Amino acid sequence: MKEGGQKSSNVLKKWLRPSRFWLFITPFLLFLLLDVAIPFKVSPRYSTLITASDGTILHAFLNDDDKWRLYTELEEITPVLRQTILQKEDRYFYYHPGFNPFALGRAFLKNTMTGRRSSGASTITMQVVRLLEPRQRTYLSKAIELFRAMQLELHYSKDEILQLYLNLIPYGGNIEGMKSASLLYFGKLPQLLSLAEITTLTIIPNRPSSLRLGRKNVFIVQERNKWLRRFEKAALFDKQVIADAINEPLNAYRREAPKLAPHLAFRLRKEHKNTPIIRTAILPTRQAQVEQMTRNYVNRLQSMDIHNAAVIVVNNETMRVEAYVGSADFNNPYDGGQVDGIRAVHSPGSTLKPLLYAIAFDKGMITPKSAINDVPTNFGGFEPENFDRRFNGKVTIEFALANSLNIPAVKVLKELTPSVLIGYLKKSDFQTVKKQSKDLGLSMILGGCGVTLEELTRLFTSFANGGKIHGLNYSADTKKSKGEVLISPESAYLINGILTQITRPDLPNNFDNTYHLPRIAWKTGTSYGKKDAWSIGYNRRYTVGVWVGNFSGVGVPELNGANIATPLLFDVFNAVDYNSPTGWFKPAADITRRKVCAESGDVPSDFCTHQILDYAIMGISSTRKCQHLKWVLTDKNAEISYCTQCIPDSGYVRKLYPNMAPELIAYNELNHIPFQRIPPHNPKCTRVFEVGAPVITSPNDGSEYFLENQELQLACQASNDVREVYWYINDKLIQKTNPQTALFVKPPVGKVKISCSDDKGRNVDVFIKVLSR
Template identity: 50%
Template sequence: MKLRITRKTVVRRLRQAGMVLLGLVLLFFILNWIFPVPDKVEYSTVITDNKGEPIHAFLTRDDKWRMKTELDEISPLLRKTIIAKEDKYFYSHPGINAGAVFRALFKNIIRFKRTSGASTITMQVARALEPRPRNLLSKIIESFRALQLELKYSKNEILQLYLNLVPYGGNIEGVKAASLLYFKKNPDHLSLAEITALSIIPNRPSSLVIGRNNDRIITERNRWLQQFADEKIFTQKEIADALAEPLDAQRGQVPRYVPHLSNLFRHSQAPLIETTIDLNAQLKTEKLVEDYIRTQRLRNIKNAAVVIVDNRTHKIITYVGSSNFYDSLDGGQVNGVKAIRQPGSTLKPLLYGVCFDEGLLTPKTTLTDVPIMYDGYAPENYDKKFHGKVTVEYALEQSLNIPAVKSLQQLTHEKFIQTLILCNFKQVQKDQRKLGLSLILGGCGTSLEELTGQFSIFANNGLYIKPGFLQRDSVQAKTRILSTAANFMVNEILSKVNRPDFPLNWTATERMPKIAWKTGTSYGRRDAWSIGYNTHYTIGVWVGNFSGVGAADLNGSGIATPLLFKIFNTIDYNNDKEWFSPPADIDFRTVCSETGLTPSANCTNLVTDYFVPLISSTKTCDHLREVAVSINEKISYCKACVPESGFKKKMYKYAEPDMIAWYEENKLSYDKIPPHNPDCELIFKGSAPVIQSPVSGTEYLISKKHPEPLQLSCKAANDVTTVYWYVNNKFFKSSLATEKQFFIPEEGSNKISCTDDKGRNRDIKIMVKYVDL
């Protein structure tokens, strides 16, 4: 009986097959939607330097070294070798190689045991993503997952997944981790012999361990190389070179450089952190810091931190958080770059620069460095001495405190705080409502990172560009903090070498490039700072103890600056040719040396000074004032009481009340204007006495059993001889302007008044409480 197959039968069966096929496709997509491929892979975080070389890495949460191999790291040689060994038809099959499946099945049936597998690279990826027992069901699931992977990813992406997940013994997964740990190089630098050696390890990870079974690995490697030669996958020369290559690799350690910076990314989910660290400069600086602190330990100074910014790229190239990260006794793992500390005097250059821009000061402007008090705050100089009248440039060179506080008082601390906030001072921004005039002497919090970034302004023509340490930070916002003119004035002052903070050690300056720098020492000698810059680099140095304990010898000039100079000598030695040029918006003018103001006809001592046209003050100097005095110079006359004859005119140097008090206290002679004509009844307008003690608005607690009197003292103008004291509107006592008086106040509110012999008056109020002490 003949079986006749009609056309209708064929069509019906094709239609049935098509329906089955469609059903299978629909089933696949339904299962793909219900059971998506588990392709979320956690990678080790790898940190690289500015050349792309790994400098640090962290284990995954499952304690694996699994470093992501990017597509551009898969070299043609690596791709060719892996495909030739693992899956020749990788680019032609849909994830499952049907021919290999039937071939493996046939061999296994004939030999009654599993002798051959049929896993494609895609199926191996599926197995690595979702490990299962090796059985038939697992094989079916792997095949399904392989189809899912092929649907979702390109062939190159699947190969990338394979190279990232393949095990290489122990806790090493992926070719990148294996390449770095075994051969200390990136995958794209591996040779044919090295790639082949790595490729055979996943098949026998327990018996082929690099460093332990190298001879066995070489034998297996050479067998595969010979097979590649037989199949003409590589040239005879390539195979010969690979066969001759020795294998002396051993498992090494992951790089552990720049630990403080790297620790910032310990919990990052990013597989690659590309930093701007210059490893050569980093290692040199770390060695300098460690050696230097070792010599300071006898002084009870145990730590230091350093940041180096490349002024041309505005990137941080060196980040040293402590003298030794692995020193557990002295807090080596504390990050000194980000620690909040008191900045000492390091903010003074920025303050004077802002004052230059506001037209308040120029380098030759004179300020008084004498005792002063602002609402109970009495700043002192570091050496507890006073210098009388000084120029701004001298005050900055010598880092005098009182002129800085006076300058901040002129500018207002609120305006300076806003400038610091523009410079990314986070702690200052948090504390801005609590800060006052003391912030210019270190009465605020900042970090070495912030301070170094702020000093980089001076190397960038007054522009603030926040220093970064990641290569991806390509767009950097620029904020104008200082004009180019004010910036240049600060540079000129800070680059002078005739300063008290210049190191006395000749070896520290033997090959010293020209730099500008500023030192600082915090209250209690807890922090020593020295921050310097030139056209190439800005370097910030902090020295101290992470415990916060001060040290008797700790100061910016004697301890931090020598380390700063050593670092400059190392990374930029003999570079003294480049420096900052005067900008177009700066000019010179002649000023009076007594005040720094434009001279009047009476000024004889003249000096040259920088100034900013249309910004700097054009006020005329009046330090010499003409006064009508008697022939014997015992009495002075005002315009209202000058006699028709019997007098003469004489020029007197004007002195402010605080200067007069300083002259008197130090018994220094000065041109004192004679007492005013006692017969004159005119009440003068002008500078009333400044009451120094008691302090206005202060509450005083006095013992009931042993009441101590309060002091009365004031500062009066140059033409004042006698002052008159009043307590609660009752006359108390008259005295010389420079004399101190004492009184016992009443409980409650007390009004204190001081009137000088010109009739000028000043009132203050204090509160007094009597307590049982």
């Protein structure tokens, strides 16, 4: 035993002698040095592939070299594919260091004996090198390939090298890679290929010119079956499996690459450059369904000169975008089919009103039953009208939102201030509003700003998510974000209740009380000039945004949110979530119900005989007492009213009279709506009142007017107890009229002071500038 151990020790010492050690290690060190000095850069440029949530392909793009080189993932390399490709190309792939020395020696002897190159002995690794760095077929090139192959083996696993090979093998023309050929010739992914199809694709790369799929299928079947019989001899697969593969017909021909969701595909490709596979949250059947519905719907609108639409479908539970239709027909260049209507900036019309009222609910300014006047109003020169150009007098906030009235919305925004609404829109990431914020005013609530369908739809998801706003998820791998509180759950619940009502003017014609109406909350909008029609709807599960119009910006008289955009919204909702099992929105924790005065929506006073139930937010909603009536001192016949300074000794009575705003009085007078007027004040009273002066509605204070053969209108609104007003220009009395009568005058050129006094001695002044040529 000692003698044997001594011999082993001597052999080891012999090999560890410095000269022999360095002779052994030097080639290895030299290889490592060359590997650092001449690194092998493996960076093939792949095509971009857009996949749906289930992994199916939505859209495929050529790479930068105009080649179809789709990226094959490791999990797509099935055992059958692996066995087939290794049996044919490199049976010892998992055992050699990048080259097969025995195969190389055999090839060298054979080539030397024949005097020509008849065998290359290239391994899969060496073929990858050749595909990445093509060279002339020389012995020097072979040596370089050997070196590069060892580099590949050093830095990549065997599976990764096999993956590279499957991604680069040529199939003729501009098609490279197993996945590209599988998709373009068989219309399926590699993991779905049969043994016969896999064998077909393994024999093409060696002879891509002579074995042209779709043209020489009969010849290809013969070659395929030869290899299948070889696999049978090698006992690679069961005999029955081989027999089935041999009898399988070859149904291969050049197919078009998938082109679903083109707008989203182009968008994501631009946002995720050099990403070979982009996994979206799109549901392929839903995407195809919504695309077809949008195309068919717009085709029916062509006769009205309406040529486009965009639809986005968002799952509120995950915030995933399940359908994305940027236009009615991407391939229609005449109507701007390649414009992405989901990201195009348009006027929102009335679609921002729900957010405005939700903010006002949270500020305690209003509740659903709060009264507000829908009457002609001048907001410093801005005189909005309703869509139907009619006014409704005193209405509730609930009615104003459900009927999308304009004047109440502007009044609420004026009290709230535009800067507050802009702040909320910035928080909701409205990009164009951020840019326009310095120039936005009261008109923004009626569409005087720029928004996108994507932004609006995301905003409406906050109503479905209890007031929290989340980012939209276009990727199937992205989870729903924590979200940011935009409005309270209580405010969101109140908005949901109002927008669910179906007794409203924006219900499409012939939809009332039909089975076509899904249970959703929705809001419509129509931009100025009838260029944009909107309809955004939601329930607990989905939010769907619809825009209809022309990308050219041409307005159409028939275009409006109710009759043009909403039918498509209903169709989409009925398709994606008809009879939703998820139930409806539940009241938020701090929602309460209370009795309010039906006339004002405020907490009832003693004189409030007609009371109704209203929602309120505990600790937030206003608790002010109702003042829709006020006590007035009059004589026994109610012909003269008194103030506290002129009460007669002969006695008086105390009576309740309507406490109406001047604007509502003017509206009632103009429309001959009867109301109880306060008797004229005691003419013998010399007191001058400090509050309740008339409001001059025309002209506008601080404005400039160019008058050429024209007269200027003087108009005002006065209190309930005012019978006469007096008009002055530059402190000179012009005329005495009743408050409801407009007066036309021709003022002097220059700076002009216009004054209005009522019969109580209350006065108001405005200053204007009159210009002339």
